Amino acid sequence: MTTATENTHTDDHHDDGHHEHHIPPGIKRWLYTTNHKDIGTLYLWFAFIMFLIGGAMAMVIRAELFQPGLQIVDPNFFNQMTTVHGLIMVFGAVMPAFTGLANWLVPMMIGAPDMALPRMNNWSFWILPFAFLILLSSLFMEGGGPAFGWTFYAPLSTTYSNDGTALFVFAVHIMGASSIMGAINVIVTIFNMRAPGMTWMKMPLFVWTWLITAFLLIAVMPVLAGAVTMVLTDKFFGTSFFDAAGGGDPVMFQHIFWFFGHPEVYIMILPAFGIISQIIPTFARKPLFGYASMVYATASIALLSFIVWAHHMFTTGMPVAAELFFMFATMLISVPTGVKVFNWVATMWRGSMTFEVPMLFAIAFIVLFTIGGLSGLMLAIVPVDFQYHDTYFVVAHFHYVLVTGAIFSIMAAVYYWLPKWTGKMFHIGLAKWHFWCSLVSVNVLFFPMHFVGLAGMPRRIPDYALQFADFNKWISIGGFAFGLSQLIFLALLIKACKKQGEPVSAQVWEGAEGLEWEIPSPAPYHSFETPPVVK
Amino acid sequence: MNSPSSQSKNNKMVVKLLAIVVGMFGFGFALVPLYDVLCDALGINGKTSDVAAVYESVEIDESRLITVDFITRSNTGMPWEFRAETRQVKVHPGQLNQVDFYVRNPAKTAIVGQAVPSVSPGPAAIYMNKTECFCFEQQTLQAGEELLMPMQFYVDPQLPEDITYFTVQYTLYNVTASADVVAMN
Numbered sequence: 001m002t003t004a005t006e007n008t009h010t011d012d013h014h015d016d017g018h019h020e021h022h023i024p025p026g027i028k029r030w031l032y033t034t035n036h037k038d039i040g041t042l043y044l045w046f047a048f049i050m051f052l053i054g055g056a057m058a059m060v061i062r063a064e065l066f067q068p069g070l071q072i073v074d075p076n077f078f079n080q081m082t083t084v085h086g087l088i089m090v091f092g093a094v095m096p097a098f099t100g101l102a103n104w105l106v107p108m109m110i111g112a113p114d115m116a117l118p119r120m121n122n123w124s125f126w127i128l129p130f131a132f133l134i135l136l137s138s139l140f141m142e143g144g145g146p147a148f149g150w151t152f153y154a155p156l157s158t159t160y161s162n163d164g165t166a167l168f169v170f171a172v173h174i175m176g177a178s179s180i181m182g183a184i185n186v187i188v189t190i191f192n193m194r195a196p197g198m199t200w201m202k203m204p205l206f207v208w209t210w211l212i213t214a215f216l217l218i219a220v221m222p223v224l225a226g227a228v229t230m231v232l233t234d235k236f237f238g239t240s241f242f243d244a245a246g247g248g249d250p251v252m253f254q255h256i257f258w259f260f261g262h263p264e265v266y267i268m269i270l271p272a273f274g275i276i277s278q279i280i281p282t283f284a285r286k287p288l289f290g291y292a293s294m295v296y297a298t299a300s301i302a303l304l305s306f307i308v309w310a311h312h313m314f315t316t317g318m319p320v321a322a323e324l325f326f327m328f329a330t331m332l333i334s335v336p337t338g339v340k341v342f343n344w345v346a347t348m349w350r351g352s353m354t355f356e357v358p359m360l361f362a363i364a365f366i367v368l369f370t371i372g373g374l375s376g377l378m379l380a381i382v383p384v385d386f387q388y389h390d391t392y393f394v395v396a397h398f399h400y401v402l403v404t405g406a407i408f409s410i411m412a413a414v415y416y417w418l419p420k421w422t423g424k425m426f427h428i429g430l431a432k433w434h435f436w437c438s439l440v441s442v443n444v445l446f447f448p449m450h451f452v453g454l455a456g457m458p459r460r461i462p463d464y465a466l467q468f469a470d471f472n473k474w475i476s477i478g479g480f481a482f483g484l485s486q487l488i489f490l491a492l493l494i495k496a497c498k499k500q501g502e503p504v505s506a507q508v509w510e511g512a513e514g515l516e517w518e519i520p521s522p523a524p525y526h527s528f529e530t531p532p533v534v535k
Numbered sequence: 536m537n538s539p540s541s542q543s544k545n546n547k548m549v550v551k552l553l554a555i556v557v558g559m560f561g562f563g564f565a566l567v568p569l570y571d572v573l574c575d576a577l578g579i580n581g582k583t584s585d586v587a588a589v590y591e592s593v594e595i596d597e598s599r600l601i602t603v604d605f606i607t608r609s610n611t612g613m614p615w616e617f618r619a620e621t622r623q624v625k626v627h628p629g630q631l632n633q634v635d636f637y638v639r640n641p642a643k644t645a646i647v648g649q650a651v652p653s654v655s656p657g658p659a660a661i662y663m664n665k666t667e668c669f670c671f672e673q674q675t676l677q678a679g680e681e682l683l684m685p686m687q688f689y690v691d692p693q694l695p696e697d698i699t700y701f702t703v704q705y706t707l708y709n710v711t712a713s714a715d716v717v718a719m720n
Contacts, residue, residue, distance in 0.1 A: 116545045184552045188545050222556050226563025238713055241567060244651045245610070245708030251580060252570045256563060317657065319579050 023525070031126070034118030035525060036103045037421075042125050043100025044414070048493070050092030050132065051407075055483050057085040062479035064462055065472050078462035079147035080139060086150030090268065091175045092132050094402065097410045098271040099124075099182045102210045105417065106186060108516035108523065109204045111195025111532045116188040124181035131174035138167040149460060151261070154242035154253040158234040169232045176221045183217035186210055195515070197534035201292065204514050208295050209274030212302045216263045216270070219306075224260040227253070251316050258309035266305045268402060270298055272369075272409030273340055276362050278514070279416050280344050283359035284351030285511040290343040297336035304333050314385045323382045330380035334373065341370055356509065357431040361412035364439055365405065372400025375450065390460075393453025399446045411438075411489070419508045423522030424501035430492040437485035444478030578661030581653040583703075587671060588664035588689075595629035596692045603690070604702040605634060613709040614642045615676070617650075620683070628662075628692040636669065636684045636705070640676035649673045649710045652703055659701040662691035673710060 023029050030042060060081045064072045073081070103121065107114055115121050139145040143162035146152065157165060190211050194203070203211075230253075233239040240246025242253045273294075281288045288294065310318060310326040318326075344366050353359070375397040379385055388394060411434075419425050448471045453459075457468045464472065495501070507517045515534070519527045574580040603626060605619035620635040640646050650670040654660035665671075669684035676682060 116541075117549065180556055184549060184556075187552060188548045191548060192541060192544050218552055218556050219559055222558075222560035223563040223566075226560055226566075230564075230567075244706065245649050245710050246713065247585070249570070249574075249580065249582075252567065255570060256566050259563075259566065317581075317655075319577070319657065322579070 032122070034114075034122050036107050036115045036118070036121065037523065037525065039115075039121050039125050040100045040102075040104030041421075043096050043103060046125070046128060047093050047097035047100060047410075048490075050088050050096070052486065052490070053136070054085050054088035054093055055486060057081045057088070058479060059483050061085065062476040065464070066476040067473065068464055068466055068469050070463055073462070075462045076144060076147055079149075079460070080145045082460050083146045083149050084135065084139065087135065087146070087172075088132070089402070090150060090264070091172070091179075092128075094268045094406045094410070095179060096128060098210075098213070098268075098406075099179070101206075101271065101275070101410070101413050101417075102182070102186050104421065105516060106189055106207055106210060107193070108519065108527060109207050109514060110190065110193065110198050111515050111528045111534065112189060112193035113526060113529045113531075115185050116193055117185045120181050121185050124178045124185065127174050128178045131171045131178065134167050134174070135171035138164040138171075141167075151257060152228075152231060153257070154231060154234065154250045157231050158242055161235065165235055166232065169228045172228045173225055176225045179217050180221050183214035183221075186214040187218075190214075195528065195531040195534055201295070202534060204274075205277035205288065205291070205294055205298075206271070206274035209270045209277075209298050212298050213267050213270045216267050216302055216305065220260040220263040220267075223256065224264075227256045227260060230256070251313070254313045254316065255310070258312045259306075261312065262309040263302075263305040265398075265401070266301055268406045269369075270302065272365070272406050273298060275409045275413045275416075276344060276365055277340075279358050279362040279412055280347045282416075282509050282511040282513070283356060283362075284348045284353050286347055286351040288343070289346035289349075290339070293339055294343055297339040300336045301333060304329065304336070308333065311380055311385075314382050315389045327380055327382045331377065334377055337373055341366060341373075354510075356415075357426075357428065357435055358412045358416035358509075360432075360435045361408050361415060364435075365408045365412060368400055368404030368408065368442075372397055372405055375400065388453065390458055391453040392449040392457045392459055395459050396446050396449035396453055399449070403446065404442055408438075414493075416509075417516070418496055419504040420516060420521050420523055422496050422499055422501075423503060423520075424496065424499050425504050425508075426496045426501060427492050430488055430495070434485060434488040434492060437488065438482060441478050441481035441485055445475055445482050446478070448475050448478075575661075578659075579657050581655055581657040581660045583652050583654055583660050583663050583665065585671060587668070588666050590631050590664075590666045590687075590689060593629045593631075593689060594692055595627050597627055599628055599694075599699075600625050601628060601690050601694065601698070602700045604700075605636075606702060606704040607636065607707070608704065609707045610709065613646075613648065613707050615640055615646065615648055615707055617705070617707045619705075626690055628690045628694055631666070631687060631689045633685055633687045636686060637681070638674065638676065638684060638707070639681035640678060643678050645675060645677045645711075646709060647673050647675045647711045648707050650705045650707050652705050655702050655704065656698070659694065659698050662694040662698075663701070663703065664689050664691055670705065 024032060030038065033039060060073060061078065064070075064078055103115065135145070141164055143164055145164055146157070146161070146168040148156035148161055152168070190203070190207060230239070230241040234241050234243060234248075240248040242248045242250045244250065277288055277294055308326055308330045310322060311330045314323055314326070375393065379388055379394065379397055415426065415431060452468045452471045455468065457464055504521050506520050508521060515528075515532060516523070518532070574582060602623065604623050605621065607617045607619055609615050609617050616637070616639040618637050620637055624632055624634060626632050638648070652670050654663050665686060665688045667685060667687040669686060674682065674684070
């Protein structure tokens with residue numbers, strides 16, 4: 001892509017006086033900020049803190065499953081841990097991290113001075129901590145927090161849940177409102193604020209994938225809000241959406257939930273595709289292979305994501321015709337996804353590759369995400385899904401696509417753009433330790449789950465049959481190691497925020513191309529106040 | 536940074552996007568009737584019609600004999616004894632049959648019950664026509680009271696050839712709490 005600019009002298013504008021902003025000191029800077037870079041930083045730190053909290057819950061789960069029998073926590077608390085771990089990682093870690101990256105990068109990539117709706121941007125971040133405060137506080141109340149799984153299937157979340165369900169429902173409402181506001185902001189920014197010459201098909205792929213993700217968000221987050229509202233009224237106000245006695249249907253809950261839930265999994269992976277499509281060309285020193293096909297593949301994945309939801313419910317007793325339809329529609333998604341994987345590989349083919357830390361994470365992403373994609377393809381096959389359903393095979397599948405997929409892409413993105421944000425190169429030694437420790441431990445953690453799953457170990461249970469003991473021990477050891485590896489990342493990030501390290505150039509990486517690499521490092525507080533002209 | 540014209544452009548777009556959000560929130564709720572309509576039309580979730588069928592000029596298909604099983608279950612929190620007096624019947628399609636169901640309330644208080652039928656395999660559900668059924672309304676049993684409840688049905692002669700056997704399950708729910716609310720209103 002050609003993104004050469006005519007002028008990049010953004011620093012000059014601070015002399016104008018016209019644009020000079022007084023930055024309030026201390027906490028007020030962060031509370032009142034409408035600056036896309038500040039808000040991006042807030043989102044990213046929030047996501048990282050949530051990642052550590054949700055990770056701590058995963059440690060509780062793995063400690064309990066280290067050996068058969070019940071030893072550390074009681075089953076009800078175990079269920080709360082699996083539920084809240086899932087909710088925090090999905091809505092508190094992955095989604096806010098992507099929104100944070102969008103805040104930092106979308107304006108810089110399209111040559112805009114800020115997001116289109118800066119005040120709404122401030123709101124969409126600052127309601128988020130309250131949502132998770134509500135959710136987490138429910139853990140300390142009588143009866144405990146939500147224990148029905150992050151999918152909150154009725155009647156578990158209606159008939160059999162405690163009164164804390166109301167807190168869960170309101171927390172999800174707030175998270176949804178935050179995501180919707182963030183998505184609207186991204187769409188309006190991309191539509192209205194592109195620099196002259198930044199045509200649709202010149203936009204960096206991270207911008208493209210986020211644009212499509214934002215449309216998915218505004219289409220399905222309201223459906224999730226509807227689903228939790230129905231759970232709320234069923235539980236507290238005597239409606240019968242999901243209660244057979246009153247004419248409702250619990251299976252309908254699953255249809256509504258997964259109508260949101262399946263597009264949701266693409267919300268968590270499309271921006272990852274965008275990140276990898278930025279990083280691979282930089283370190284292969286070749287333009288991205290098949291740019292246009294990447295855009296069309298992303299759009300077709302997004303459209304297909306609306307017609308595959310029932311593959312999560314093959315065992316509910318669907319008619320054969322429906323099972324066949326959802327099976328083939330699901331398999332169809334592997335075509336555009338395959339296009340993407342082949343394009344990344346073709347980009348690396350005969351490139352002058354170097355293996356800086358972002359590239360390491362990006363290559364690990366391609367390999368490990370593909371494993372997760374292939375196990376997804378296995379799960380799509382109706383007859384075998386009857387065996388795999390609700391086993392650890394499913395857990396292995398979605399952790400490969402979410403941890404080594406989404407999370408690895410976020411880490412790749414942080415390493416890739418961190419020098420641009422701080423102006424200093426991060427500690428490369430620590431970063432390499434973080435990468436290799438994470439890579440090894442994440443596979444010790446998730447790969448054996450395929451085997452115990454195929455052998456029939458059910459998910460969401462605090463105890464298991466003796467024959468799964470050895471594998472579970474290894475899984476837990478991998479889990480603890482992966483958890484500890486993230487503390488290396490924390491140490492590295494703290495060093496980076498203290499601005500330790502070698503100063504970097506504006507371009508940072510030798511092969512990096514795009515508008516964000518043409519403004520100085522660290523990126524000034526206000527960039528592109530005069531739009532660049534993209535040739 | 537933002538000129539007035541770009542402000543109004545942004546605002547217009549926000550309004551449009553918010554309209555999508557509101558529309559999709561509504562769509563979530565529209566899925567409820569949509570789901571019922573689809574299930575009714577395709578007969579795919581084992582639900583039978585909740586209105587009485589009329590038994591009029593139905594041709595009896597003597598060539599086929601369909602086995603129909605009856606299973607009963609009291610849901611959690613429902614203490615009633617509940618059973619079908621006949622566990623299995625063999626019927627010709629089109630032939631009118633009656634099966635009686637026995638209920639007794641062993642509790643010390645009056646309880647309101649609602650039975651919900653479900654047919655398996657699901658595709659048979661729309662051919663299960665009931666001309667009279669206790670499941671069309673709620674029952675109130677005083678403490679210790681017992682009752683024999685009739686259910687009349689015929690199997691639609693249109694029933695596909697490959698279905699020769701199906702099961703009707705009645706689940707009895709305790710709806711005293713919500714029935715009180717209705718009574719108070």
